[in-house]
Amino acid sequence: MQQARPPVHSTMTHEIVPHTAAALAGVLRDATNDRRPVTPWGAGLHQYLGYAAAPEALQLSTRALNRIIEYNPADLTLTTEAGITLDDVRRTLATHRQWLPWDPPAPGTATIGGLLASGAGGPLRLGYGSPRDWTLGMRVALGDGRLVKSGGRVVKNVAGYDLHKLHLGALGTLGVIVEVTFKLAPLPDSMTTITVECDDLAQACRLAAQLRERPLAPVSLAIVSEPANGNAARGSVLLAARFAGAAGGVARQISAALSIAALHNLNASTHTGDLDTSVWRRISTIGAPPDHDRTLLLRVGVPPSALHDAMNALQRHAPGDSVRIAGHAGVGLAHAWWQEIEAHAAMRALDGLRASLGNLGGYAVVERAPEALRAQLNLWGPSPAALPLMQALRQRWDPAGILNRGRFIV
Amino acid sequence: MAAFDSQHDPVRRLTRIELIARLSDAIGPRAVLHRREELLLYEYDGSALDMAEPDVVVVPGSTADVATAVRIAGEAGWPIIARGAGTGLSGGSVPALGGVVVSLARLNRIVHIDPENRLAVVQPGVVNADLSVAAAHYGLHFAPDPSSQKSSTIGGNAAENAGGPHCLKYGVTTNHVIAATIVLSDGSIVRLGSEAPDAPGYDLLGAFVGSEGTLGIVTELTVRLTPDPEDVRTFLAIYDDLEPAADSVSAIIAAGIVPAALEMLEGEGIRVIEESVHAGYPTDAEAVLLIEIDGLRDDLDEQAGRIEAICRACGARDLHTARDEAQRARLWAGRKGALAACGRIRPHYHIQDGVVPRSRLTEVLRLTKDVAARYNLVIVNIFHAGDGNLHPLLLFDLREPGVLDRAMAAGEEILYACVAAGGTISGEHGIGLEKRDYMTWIYDPDDICAMLELRAAFDPYNVMNPCKQLPTGASCGDVKHARGAQRAIAAGAWV
Numbered sequence: 004m005q006q007a008r009p010p011v012h013s014t015m016t017h018e019i020v021p022h023t024a025a026a027l028a029g030v031l032r033d034a035t036n037d038r039r040p041v042t043p044w045g046a047g048l049h050q051y052l053g054y055a056a057a058p059e060a061l062q063l064s065t066r067a068l069n070r071i072i073e074y075n076p077a078d079l080t081l082t083t084e085a086g087i088t089l090d091d092v093r094r095t096l097a098t099h100r101q102w103l104p105w106d107p108p109a110p111g112t113a114t115i116g117g118l119l120a121s122g123a124g125g126p127l128r129l130g131y132g133s134p135r136d137w138t139l140g141m142r143v144a145l146g147d148g149r150l151v152k153s154g155g156r157v158v159k160n161v162a163g164y165d166l167h168k169l170h171l172g173a174l175g176t177l178g179v180i181v182e183v184t185f186k187l188a189p190l191p192d193s194m195t196t197i198t199v200e201c202d203d204l205a206q207a208c209r210l211a212a213q214l215r216e217r218p219l220a221p222v223s224l225a226i227v228s229e230p231a232n233g234n235a236a237r238g239s240v241l242l243a244a245r246f247a248g249a250a251g252g253v254a255r256q257i258s259a260a261l262s263i264a265a266l267h268n269l270n271a272s273t274h275t276g277d278l279d280t281s282v283w284r285r286i287s288t289i290g291a292p293p294d295h296d297r298t299l300l301l302r303v304g305v306p307p308s309a310l311h312d313a314m315n316a317l318q319r320h321a322p323g324d325s326v327r328i329a330g331h332a333g334v335g336l337a338h339a340w341w342q343e344i345e346a347h348a349a350m351r352a353l354d355g356l357r358a359s360l361g362n363l364g365g366y367a368v369v370e371r372a373p374e375a376l377r378a379q380l381n382l383w384g385p386s387p388a389a390l391p392l393m394q395a396l397r398q399r400w401d402p403a404g405i406l407n408r409g410r411f412i413v
Numbered sequence: 414m415a416a417f418d419s420q421h422d423p424v425r426r427l428t429r430i431e432l433i434a435r436l437s438d439a440i441g442p443r444a445v446l447h448r449r450e451e452l453l454l455y456e457y458d459g460s461a462l463d464m465a466e467p468d469v470v471v472v473p474g475s476t477a478d479v480a481t482a483v484r485i486a487g488e489a490g491w492p493i494i495a496r497g498a499g500t501g502l503s504g505g506s507v508p509a510l511g512g513v514v515v516s517l518a519r520l521n522r523i524v525h526i527d528p529e530n531r532l533a534v535v536q537p538g539v540v541n542a543d544l545s546v547a548a549a550h551y552g553l554h555f556a557p558d559p560s561s562q563k564s565s566t567i568g569g570n571a572a573e574n575a576g577g578p579h580c581l582k583y584g585v586t587t588n589h590v591i592a593a594t595i596v597l598s599d600g601s602i603v604r605l606g607s608e609a610p611d612a613p614g615y616d617l618l619g620a621f622v623g624s625e626g627t628l629g630i631v632t633e634l635t636v637r638l639t640p641d642p643e644d645v646r647t648f649l650a651i652y653d654d655l656e657p658a659a660d661s662v663s664a665i666i667a668a669g670i671v672p673a674a675l676e677m678l679e680g681e682g683i684r685v686i687e688e689s690v691h692a693g694y695p696t697d698a699e700a701v702l703l704i705e706i707d708g709l710r711d712d713l714d715e716q717a718g719r720i721e722a723i724c725r726a727c728g729a730r731d732l733h734t735a736r737d738e739a740q741r742a743r744l745w746a747g748r749k750g751a752l753a754a755c756g757r758i759r760p761h762y763h764i765q766d767g768v769v770p771r772s773r774l775t776e777v778l779r780l781t782k783d784v785a786a787r788y789n790l791v792i793v794n795i796f797h798a799g800d801g802n803l804h805p806l807l808l809f810d811l812r813e814p815g816v817l818d819r820a821m822a823a824g825e826e827i828l829y830a831c832v833a834a835g836g837t838i839s840g841e842h843g844i845g846l847e848k849r850d851y852m853t854w855i856y857d858p859d860d861i862c863a864m865l866e867l868r869a870a871f872d873p874y875n876v877m878n879p880c881k882q883l884p885t886g887a888s889c890g891d892v893k894h895a896r897g898a899q900r901a902i903a904a905g906a907w908v
Binding site: 128153156163173189217218304306368387392 | 527529530531552573574576580584585587588603604605607608609610611612613614615616617619620622623624640641643663666667669670671708709710711712715716768769770771772797800801802835836837838839840841842843844848852855856857859860861862863864866867868869870871873882883
């Protein structure tokens with residue numbers, strides 16, 4: 004354990020940067036006593052999520068908690084502080100040909116803790132599951148300043164409740180993640196992507212279903228719908244399928260996938276190496292907001308078989324005609340950008356979208372709204388049935404309600 | 414720390430007779446068992462170590478009846494204990510303080526199988542293996558495969574977060590449950606999780622799976638189904654010594670190979686399994702590894718070659734590949750029938766369940782040999798080596814005075830060594846009654862307090878499966894006194 008150094012205070016933003024987990028917990032304990040709201044802060048990349056933070060909130064940064072604590076390549080496990088970036092973790096793991104099969108946007112700047120708290124995922128979810136499946140344990144500073152752990156550092160563990168799962172996607176409202184243990188995977192020998200230009204969404208969805216039939220098992224399968232622009236008379240629909248594993252199996256799957264595309268008389272291209280990576284980096288950008296403030300970024304979840312209907316609904320209810328959508332087949336998640344909108348149209352559109360998705364067993368979350376709309380929209384949608392349980396838990400762990408007060412659904 | 418001391422047992426507001434009458438009125442007398450001979454079956458689970466008699470057993474036929482029975486018992490302050498097939502190995506379904514056992518045996522329907530979304534909706538009493546049989550038609554199966562899978566139920570698997578040999582590659586039960594309907598102690602019915610991924614809110618389902626019946630009772634589950642692999646290879650690697658077998662396991666994982674399953678059997682266990690199951694294990698081997706890889710046909714040859722090279726380099730005497738499905742099934746029958754077969758060595762057993770980092774297997778296995786010698790016990794290791802999940806099976810004959818205390822002490826020493834090596838006190842059997850007091854080996858009071866707070870959020874009445882999983886409750890210390898009523902080794906127990 005490092006000696007506790009006095010935290011750095013920045014007068015500009017009420018920013019505090021503790022150098023140890025204990026110091027971070029101490030800040031929360033004091034804030035709870037003072038009932039002062041706190042905004043947990045990794046790299047700050049996902050601060051657009053939810054409603055605006057209270058102006059007097061302390062910005063509690065994990066950026067000085069950025070050490071890898073224990074990496075056991077022979078056990079395929081890693082324990083790290085939460086303020087480290089995903090790319091820094093990846094670089095360490097790559098030296099032993101291992102990885103965390105998780106590809107959210109902005110890995111170069113985003114911190115592990117921030118990514119987990121904001122529920123960030125990526126296209127690899129289809130083949131490898133979500134971080135929930137790779138997280139073995141955590142240390143978390145609860146809202147009242149208690150530093151608690153759950154899970155362990157071994158790959159199998161049923162001792163006690165899996166409290167760590169509660170912090171995934173909780174936007175830091177139960178506690179601040181300070182340390183995480185992951186299970187790791189060997190890097191696949193080969194990764195190759197095919198992209199297919201489709202005539203329309205319906206065709207892309209049919210093709211996606213065929214590309215999941217045995218023995219095909221893509222690790223990512225995205226359908227990207229782009230609006231018409233100055234150069235193209237009509238919008239485009241692109242299907243991308245990525246295969247990973249030993250070279251022989253990948254080659255056979257690629258060739259089978261190309262044959263399926265050919266049966267539909269569609270042109271397919273194959274991408275390997277850096278080109279493979281850049282296809283997915285491009286698709287991931289739709290999961291993050293653009294750099295201007297005129298777009299509504301939506302996340303939609305439905306049972307996987309309803310993805311086509313959900314993507315249709317995203318187009319149909321869009322208040323303007325400029326819609327970008329990346330849907331993840333087999334997973335049931337989609338991100339969409341709705342452009343150029345004003346408040347009333349947005350509210351109406353969102354109500355319509357939620358009504359359609361409700362019929363499909365799905366939901367829509369507004370991940371980012373233009374600043375002028377943020378307070379007016381129902382960002383998270385209807386309350387979940389288990390909300391009273393969630394509130395009862397939060398009341399115990401964050402009794403003064405200081406963590407991201409007023410920003411989340413709970 | 415406060416919650417440790419403030420936990421108290423609720424006051425019982427109905428007499429047993431009144432409780433039985435209320436339950437019978439509400440869900441029908443046929444669903445309420447209360448005669449002594451009817452209750453006997455519900456006193457113990459697969460561990461057969463801790464026993465306690467329930468006051469009444471209800472066998473509801475619907476979610477609504479579960480909710481009604483739970484509401485009546487909960488409001489009256491009686492303990493409520495969910496029970497699936499009773500195959501648990503840590504006392505999870507033993508009614509430690511008496512109370513109402515809620516048997517989910519009648520909720521045994523597969524509601525539907527959805528091949529397009531690769532999921533199934535099942536009632537909690539569906540037997541694990543039956544779901545895979547039903548899904549086989551679609552080329553799908555339910556991946557968690559505890560050795561008890563021909564008897565244990567999916568509700569019980571979820572409560573215990575059950576594992577199994579193939580969880581090495583496919584994950585344990587928690588990775589395969591995506592939604593559940595649960596009944597809380599006030600009788601309310603709540604839906605956790607969703608077929609739509611990542612719905613906003615806390616992942617309460619993630620905390621619920623593995624909660625050993627302490628948060629609520631599950632009455633319906635939506636579970637993931639996994640596509641059957643295109644091809645499978647199964648090998649038996651044979652060793653004259655324990656250590657090279659353990660070294661092989663560590664070396665396979667360190668080489669970045671994650672097989673579908675990687676199991677070890679050793680010592681006298683191999684001989685008795687062969688005698689009783691005729692699995693094809695060489696009876697003169699000191700250790701064998703049962704290794705399975707699956708996936709695309711194209712990739713298996715290369716992977717098989719690498720595994721064989723590693724095993725031989727570590728000192729394997731020989732390596733046999735199953736020629737066909739029948740031979741593969743026999744190799745697995747040996748593994749899954751191991752516990753029953755070991756009854757031939759000694760009539761009674763105590764199974765431990767600890768986890769170590771996979772790089773530390775050799776030293777912890779060596780320690781089990783040393784413990785066996787020091788405590789004068791037979792210890793056979795049959796376990797999920799690829800996960801580092803040890804199952805030392807301590808065998809003894811209760812007619813020998815003092816042997817039980819010796820076995821328990823030996824088990825405890827092994828478990829402590831697992832923790833000291835950076836591991837944990839249970840990989841899949843659960844904490845239940847058996848390991849509650851060991852929780853402080855791995856968790857601080859604050860950690861346990863946070864868990865108790867989760868429990869209090871779900872169960873403010875403090876009636877759901879009391880005395881289990883977490884050290885709490887003034888009267889729970891008495892339960893250990895019930896020990897000593899061990900039964901002869903059950904032919905139907907699995908590890």
